[in-house]
Amino acid sequence: MIDFHSHILPRMDDGSKSSEMSVSMLEASYEYGVKTMVATPHFYITHDTADKFITRRSASYDALKSHIAQHSAPLPDIILGAEVYFFRGISKYDGLPKLAIGDTKYILLEMPFERWPEKYLTEISDITEETGLIPIMAHIDRYLDFQKGTDNIERVISMGLPMQMNAEFINAFFTRSKALKLIKDGVVTLLGSDCHNMDNRRPNLGQALGIITKKCGGDTVDNIISESKRLLGL
Numbered sequence: 001m002i003d004f005h006s007h008i009l010p011r012m013d014d015g016s017k018s019s020e021m022s023v024s025m026l027e028a029s030y031e032y033g034v035k036t037m038v039a040t041p042h043f044y045i046t047h048d049t050a051d052k053f054i055t056r057r058s059a060s061y062d063a064l065k066s067h068i069a070q071h072s073a074p075l076p077d078i079i080l081g082a083e084v085y086f087f088r089g090i091s092k093y094d095g096l097p098k099l100a101i102g103d104t105k106y107i108l109l110e111m112p113f114e115r116w117p118e119k120y121l122t123e124i125s126d127i128t129e130e131t132g133l134i135p136i137m138a139h140i141d142r143y144l145d146f147q148k149g150t151d152n153i154e155r156v157i158s159m160g161l162p163m164q165m166n167a168e169f170i171n172a173f174f175t176r177s178k179a180l181k182l183i184k185d186g187v188v189t190l191l192g193s194d195c196h197n198m199d200n201r202r203p204n205l206g207q208a209l210g211i212i213t214k215k216c217g218g219d220t221v222d223n224i225i226s227e228s229k230r231l232l233g234l
């Protein structure tokens with residue numbers, strides 16, 4: 001399995017606070033079958049430039065790698081990325097390619113938690129036109145309530161952008177049927193734990209995979225894995 005959304009890099013954001021915590025998160029993920037984790041620390045244009053972010057991220061990753069080197073048990077591979085928070089002018093930002101996931105043309109895009117005005121949708125579609133990058137909509141489940149009464153979600157779907165859903169939406173009983181429908185309908189093709197720590201936001205994709213297998217069948221999980229690999233060029 002591939003976890004497409006995680007905050008496992010130490011001291012980068014509000015995620016892992018130390019290399020020790022990062023290794024615990026990686027261990028927990030590996031135990032339920034995650035072989036690759038996309039590390040997606042928060043990127044806010046109000047706090048960082050792409051260059052400053054990359055420098056910080058390299059230092060964080062180097063610290064984690066030297067910690068992993070002393071670890072004997074197997075851990076997931078890490079692919080570096082970012083969770084880029086939307087901003088006006090993002091489609092014209094020349095630092096954006098540096099925030100892509102690994103060597104791909106995909107960026108994980110976090111949208112504001114509000115009803116999106118028309119200009120936001122235009123800006124999203126301009127990203128590909130201006131930069132050639134393709135946004136993956138981060139945790140689409142977290143925007144649904146804000147877009148009620150609009151066709152914003154349908155419009156983003158019609159742009160053909162990959163959608164990532166958080167495991168929590170599947171694990172939580174009251175949202176489970178909605179979550180499974182989005183997967184069955186092919187709207188959501190990527191999953192993430194969005195893990196931040198080993199407490200209240202711990203790696204939790206294992207439970208979600210169990211539920212998907214039980215309710216939709218193993219083929220559905222296989223499809224998610226192959227789509228994740230395809231996007232990452234694995």
Ligand SMILES: [Fe+2]
Nearest residue numbers: 005007083194
């Ligand atoms: Fe996140």
